[in-house]
Amino acid sequence: MSTELPVLTKKDFQSDQEVRWCPGCGDYAVLSAVQTVLPKLDLPKEKFVVVSGIGCSSRFPYYMDTYGFHTIHGRAPAIATGIKTARPDLEVWIATGDGDAMSIGGNHLIHTLRRNVGVKILMFNNRIYGLTKGQYSPTSELGKRTKSTPAGSVDYPFNPLALALGAGATFVARSVDIFQPHLRAMLQRAADHKGSAFIEIYQNCNIFNDKAFAYMTEKDSRAEQTVYLEQGQPLVFGKEKDKGIRLVEGRLERIELGREFGPEDCLVWDEAFEDPSMAFRLAYMLPPEFPTPIGVLRAVDMPAYDARSVGQIEAAIDKDGQGELQQLIHSGELWTVKEDGSISRGDG
Amino acid sequence: MTTDVKEPSPPVKPEPERQKLGEVVVRFAGDSGDGMQLTGGQFTATSAILGNDLATLPDFPAEIRAPAGTLPGVSAFQVRIADYDIHTPGDAPDVLIAMNPAALKQSLGDLKPNGIVIVNTDEFNANNLKKAGYETNPLEDGTVDGYRLFSAAISTMTRRTLEDSPLDFKSRDRCKNFFALGMIYWMFSRPLDMSIDWLEKKFSRRPEVAQANVKALRAGFNFCDITDQFQVRYEVEPARLTPGTYRNVMGNSAMAIGLVAASRRSGLPLFLGSYPITPASDILHELARYKNFGVTTFQAEDEIAAVCAAIGASFGGALAVTTTSGPGVALKSEAIGLAVMTELPLIIINVQRGGPSTGLPTKTEQSDLLQAMFGRNGESPIPVLAAQSPPDCFDIALEATRIATRYMVPVMVLSDGYIANGSEPWLLPNVEELPDLRLDFHTQAEGFAPYSRDPETLARPWAVPGTPGLEHRLGGLEKQDGSGNVSYDPHNHERMTELRAEKVERIARTIPDLEIDGAPTGDLLILGWGSTYGAIAAAVNTGREAGLNVSRAHLRYLNPFPKNLGEVLAGFKRVLIPEMNCGQLALLIRARYLVDAISFTKVQGKPFFRREILDKAREILEAEADVN
Numbered sequence: 001m002s003t004e005l006p007v008l009t010k011k012d013f014q015s016d017q018e019v020r021w022c023p024g025c026g027d028y029a030v031l032s033a034v035q036t037v038l039p040k041l042d043l044p045k046e047k048f049v050v051v052s053g054i055g056c057s058s059r060f061p062y063y064m065d066t067y068g069f070h071t072i073h074g075r076a077p078a079i080a081t082g083i084k085t086a087r088p089d090l091e092v093w094i095a096t097g098d099g100d101a102m103s104i105g106g107n108h109l110i111h112t113l114r115r116n117v118g119v120k121i122l123m124f125n126n127r128i129y130g131l132t133k134g135q136y137s138p139t140s141e142l143g144k145r146t147k148s149t150p151a152g153s154v155d156y157p158f159n160p161l162a163l164a165l166g167a168g169a170t171f172v173a174r175s176v177d178i179f180q181p182h183l184r185a186m187l188q189r190a191a192d193h194k195g196s197a198f199i200e201i202y203q204n205c206n207i208f209n210d211k212a213f214a215y216m217t218e219k220d221s222r223a224e225q226t227v228y229l230e231q232g233q234p235l236v237f238g239k240e241k242d243k244g245i246r247l248v249e250g251r252l253e254r255i256e257l258g259r260e261f262g263p264e265d266c267l268v269w270d271e272a273f274e275d276p277s278m279a280f281r282l283a284y285m286l287p288p289e290f291p292t293p294i295g296v297l298r299a300v301d302m303p304a305y306d307a308r309s310v311g312q313i314e315a316a317i318d319k320d321g322q323g324e325l326q327q328l329i330h331s332g333e334l335w336t337v338k339e340d341g342s343i344s345r346g347d348g
Numbered sequence: 349m350t351t352d353v354k355e356p357s358p359p360v361k362p363e364p365e366r367q368k369l370g371e372v373v374v375r376f377a378g379d380s381g382d383g384m385q386l387t388g389g390q391f392t393a394t395s396a397i398l399g400n401d402l403a404t405l406p407d408f409p410a411e412i413r414a415p416a417g418t419l420p421g422v423s424a425f426q427v428r429i430a431d432y433d434i435h436t437p438g439d440a441p442d443v444l445i446a447m448n449p450a451a452l453k454q455s456l457g458d459l460k461p462n463g464i465v466i467v468n469t470d471e472f473n474a475n476n477l478k479k480a481g482y483e484t485n486p487l488e489d490g491t492v493d494g495y496r497l498f499s500a501a502i503s504t505m506t507r508r509t510l511e512d513s514p515l516d517f518k519s520r521d522r523c524k525n526f527f528a529l530g531m532i533y534w535m536f537s538r539p540l541d542m543s544i545d546w547l548e549k550k551f552s553r554r555p556e557v558a559q560a561n562v563k564a565l566r567a568g569f570n571f572c573d574i575t576d577q578f579q580v581r582y583e584v585e586p587a588r589l590t591p592g593t594y595r596n597v598m599g600n601s602a603m604a605i606g607l608v609a610a611s612r613r614s615g616l617p618l619f620l621g622s623y624p625i626t627p628a629s630d631i632l633h634e635l636a637r638y639k640n641f642g643v644t645t646f647q648a649e650d651e652i653a654a655v656c657a658a659i660g661a662s663f664g665g666a667l668a669v670t671t672t673s674g675p676g677v678a679l680k681s682e683a684i685g686l687a688v689m690t691e692l693p694l695i696i697i698n699v700q701r702g703g704p705s706t707g708l709p710t711k712t713e714q715s716d717l718l719q720a721m722f723g724r725n726g727e728s729p730i731p732v733l734a735a736q737s738p739p740d741c742f743d744i745a746l747e748a749t750r751i752a753t754r755y756m757v758p759v760m761v762l763s764d765g766y767i768a769n770g771s772e773p774w775l776l777p778n779v780e781e782l783p784d785l786r787l788d789f790h791t792q793a794e795g796f797a798p799y800s801r802d803p804e805t806l807a808r809p810w811a812v813p814g815t816p817g818l819e820h821r822l823g824g825l826e827k828q829d830g831s832g833n834v835s836y837d838p839h840n841h842e843r844m845t846e847l848r849a850e851k852v853e854r855i856a857r858t859i860p861d862l863e864i865d866g867a868p869t870g871d872l873l874i875l876g877w878g879s880t881y882g883a884i885a886a887a888v889n890t891g892r893e894a895g896l897n898v899s900r901a902h903l904r905y906l907n908p909f910p911k912n913l914g915e916v917l918a919g920f921k922r923v924l925i926p927e928m929n930c931g932q933l934a935l936l937i938r939a940r941y942l943v944d945a946i947s948f949t950k951v952q953g954k955p956f957f958r959r960e961i962l963d964k965a966r967e968i969l970e971a972e973a974d975v976n
Contacts, residue, residue, distance in 0.1 A: 015821070017833065017834075044816065045816075045819065046813065046814055046815055046816045046817070046818070046819060047813070047814060048813075049663075049813045051660075054824075061821050061823070062821050062823075062834065064821075065819055066819050067813035067818075067819050067820065067821075068819075068820070068821035068822070068823075069660070069663060069690075069821070069822050069823065070821060070822070070823030070824065070825065071656070071659075071686060071823065071824065072656075072682055072683060072685075072686050072824050075652060075653070075656045075683065078648065078649075078652065078653035078656035078657050078660070079656045079657065079659055079660035079663075080660060081646070081648075081653070081656075081657050081660065082619065082621060082646070082656060082657030082658055082659060082660025082661040082662075082663075082664070082668070083660040083661065083663055083664045083813070084660075085619070085644060085646055085657065085661065086617070086619050086644065086660070086661035086664040086665070086666040086668075087661075087664035087665070087666075087812075087813065087814065089814065090664065090813050090814060107649055107650060107653070108649065108652075108653050108656075111648075111649035111653065309644060309646075312639055313639045313640075313642060313643075313644065315639075316639035316640040317639075317640045317642075319640070320640040321640065322640060322641075323608070323638060323640045323641035323642075325608065325609055325612045325641075325779050326778070326779045328605060328608060328638070328641070329605060329609070329776055329777065329779065330593065330595075330776055331595075332595045332596070332597075333393050333396065333397060333542070333546075333595060333596065334593055334594065334595050334776075335396060335397045335399065335593070335594050335595075336592070336593045336594070337399065337589045337590070337591050337592060337594065338591055339591050341586070341588055343397075343398070343399035343586055345397055345542075347593050348593055
């Protein structure tokens with residue numbers, strides 16, 4: 001019998017269910033990228049489990065021909081934690097949105113990241129509630145006018161990358177639905193990461209929040225408004241590679257390259273730096289002052305929760321041997337009542 | 349006075365009188381830092397090994413360390429030992445050990461008339477009296493008239509005993525509970541060796557601590573031997589228990605061991621998702637120690653994550669459990685609904701406590717029955733089981749596993765603070781006699797439909813990730829019968845609603861008929877469920893001895909009810925339902941069987957007394973006799 005795995009294709013990961021997102025939704029692009037990357041991971045299809053919460057993006061598992069679990073609002077990371085901890089052999093991917101992950105499920109998200117459970121979290125950020133038809137979300141910009149905030153929202157948004165970094169996430173990245181090659185690369189990186197992987201995916205909701213990211217996704221502005229993070233490379237951007245980011249007196253600063261400054265003056269990116277504070281500063285590079293960073297903000301190797309949990313069980317069995325049920329029941333101070341009614345200490 | 353001038357001989361205490369008792373109830377009460385739970389536990393362990401039947405009731409404050417000497421800081425432990433088969437820790441103590449004025453104040457009213465009070469006089473100073481709310485010293489102002497008072501300077505004598513101990517002053521003082529224990533051992537003719545063994549084992553790395561406590565224990569014993577105050581020693585003979593090997597067990601511990609047993613007997617690895625909550629946390633603590641049984645314990649960030657992780661583990665093929673109390677169940681309800689919809693096996697253990705909201709965390713109640721039955725959105729029936737005694741928690745864990753895995757359904761197990769922390773002797777089972785719970789996951793890819801059903805149980809197949817060819821999606825949206833695809837079809841929804849209910853109803857086919865203790869028909873049936881078992885059984889036994897025509901039955905299955913319940917109820921003129929709530933089972937029984945049951949309720953955070961139930965039964969029977 002051959003031990004070689006059958007070669008899987010994108011088609012193997014497409015379920016027979018009709019995809020029911022709105023035409024033009026960014027979710028299609030993310031689904032396509034995932035269905036392209038997973039077959040290339042050289043893993044049997046039955047090892048994949050896609051877990052989601054509630055919301056448009058959480059329909060994701062139905063469209064994947066893998067094991068899947070469309071759970072309840074906000075709870076995908078908790079259910080995925082149970083799956084991964086009970087079954088570390090499985091590849092557990094989470095599809096969630098900014099409402100699902102950052103609002104109702106915020107607690108589970110941060111704790112999953114803190115524990116470094118070996119799950120991949122794809123957070124589709126469209127900065128709006130889609131399935132409930134257009135209320136503002138915890139990532140909507142201040143002043144957002146929606147059905148539930150006709151006078152504009154008065155609460156400040158979350159910065160998802162900063163939140164993930166603050167929770168101690170060991171892999172944090174950002175990509176964009178329509179940046180397909182980049183998105184696929186990020187998915188591949190997440191797949192290779194051993195602990196929790198968190199990817200914020202800017203995703204356009206063309207019905208309730210169209211063009212939310214247009215400032216940086218339009219062909220003519222893309223190069224000026226984004227900076228690609230590449231390991232060991234200086235933070236240089238712009239169509240002509242004529243702009244950069246430097247660190248000066250503890251602050252990030254946007255600089256023009258050419259006369260005064262060159263690429264050598266720019267911050268050289270190190271995603272593997274254990275201290276997350278520089279990644280945190282990058283997460284706060286906001287428009288219009290700064291280009292939006294795209295790529296890996298943090299990738300550090302730390303043992304995953306599931307591996308540690310299994311490790312403790314294995315260590316206990318190594319140390320004490322497989323538990324004996326009879327012995328467990330018959331432990332503590334025992335006494336035995338004999339047929340004649342006499343009593344003795346101990347087991348019979 | 350004589351004028352004989354002889355050499356004075358040392359005073360010799362006459363051999364104390366020995367008196368046999370059928371049973372005795374002892375309450376140890378002191379400050380929460382005084383080690384009363386431990387002292388009571390030692391008295392219990394020694395009595396168990398002497399063969400007494402017994403039942404215990406700890407009563408401790410919700411605060412970890414309430415201010416020393418105050419009423420909220422009192423921690424008490426009640427134990428009843430007997431030479432016959434008993435069911436409860438007793439209505440009222442015969443003996444009270446009060447280590448300070450607050451303990452006296454809190455417990456004196458419960459003591460039987462002419463009962464024995466042993467007090468640590470050292471603690472009855474002005475400051476402590478004030479903290480306990482006494483204006484004058486109760487030992488001197490007549491408060492304890494009507495009781496037999498034994499005063500002992502326990503702190504002083506302990507300090508004197510340990511003058512040579514290498515321990516610091518504070519640590520020496522902590523040995524005073526063992527001095528008190530020694531006194532009780534003398535009074536009830538108990539040997540010291542079992543507690544000495546225990547101390548030496550427990551403090552094997554700190555022999556000076558073991559030695560100091562042993563010394564205090566002996567000193568307390570010897571003090572009673574010498575002092576004239578104590579003239580009577582009591583003896584409680586062994587009970588005639590069913591032959592076999594026993595240990596004393598608390599409900600939470602029996603539950604934890606039962607879950608491990610269920611894991612072994614089913615061949616499924618045990619996964620516990622839990623969030624600490626009184627009075628359920630000890631199940632988490634105990635299971636966390638059983639890693640070499642392949643047990644995974646996950647202390648989640650909240651109650652919701654705890655149940656969700658368990659649901660995820662169940663999807664992955666584990667025996668999944670979540671343990672909590674009522675407030676936790678409230679938070680878990682939506683996720684339990686998900687387990688209903690996805691038809692995954694799950695065990696939810698609710699160790700009930702008192703009141704709505706935070707309520708009375710350390711006190712007992714049975715007020716989550718209707719929550720267990722109906723506390724979810726939509727039509728979402730689940731099986732509900734209730735443990736009736738501490739050892740029964742072991743059996744109920746196995747039975748919950750059988751139902752959850754055979755029927756692919758979440759199961760709610762109700763325990764409560766009373767049986768969780770109370771203890772009774774447990775007749776230990778042999779492993780090979782435990783139910784065989786082995787099962788096979790579905791592996792057949794051909795014709796696989798995630799929501800196809802077993803014709804007998806209506807269970808859908810358990811197909812776990814990692815199995816080739818069975819890739820499928822579960823979720824909270826309504827499922828198409830058979831395929832499990834999302835469906836909004838109105839008739840399909842109705843059919844699926846009926847199927848989920850029918851599946852739970854069919855469990856009744858495999859549960860035993862309700863047994864009646866006593867005549868199968870008659871004037872009065874006392875129907876109970878859960879932890880009222882002991883008080884009801886004791887009341888019925890006493891009532892029958894007094895000639896009352898009363899039978900009883902106890903429900904371990906609340907949903908579905910045993911098949912013959914209607915028939916049982918029909919055999920009696922009156923049905924009395926005692927519950928530690930406002931009549932929740934009574935509501936169900938009335939609704940289901942149109943029986944005019946009499947609800948008898950108690951919501952004081954305390955279990956029923958035998959006397960209360962007996963009085964009520966008598967009142968009903970007398971009224972019935974008047975009518976006839």
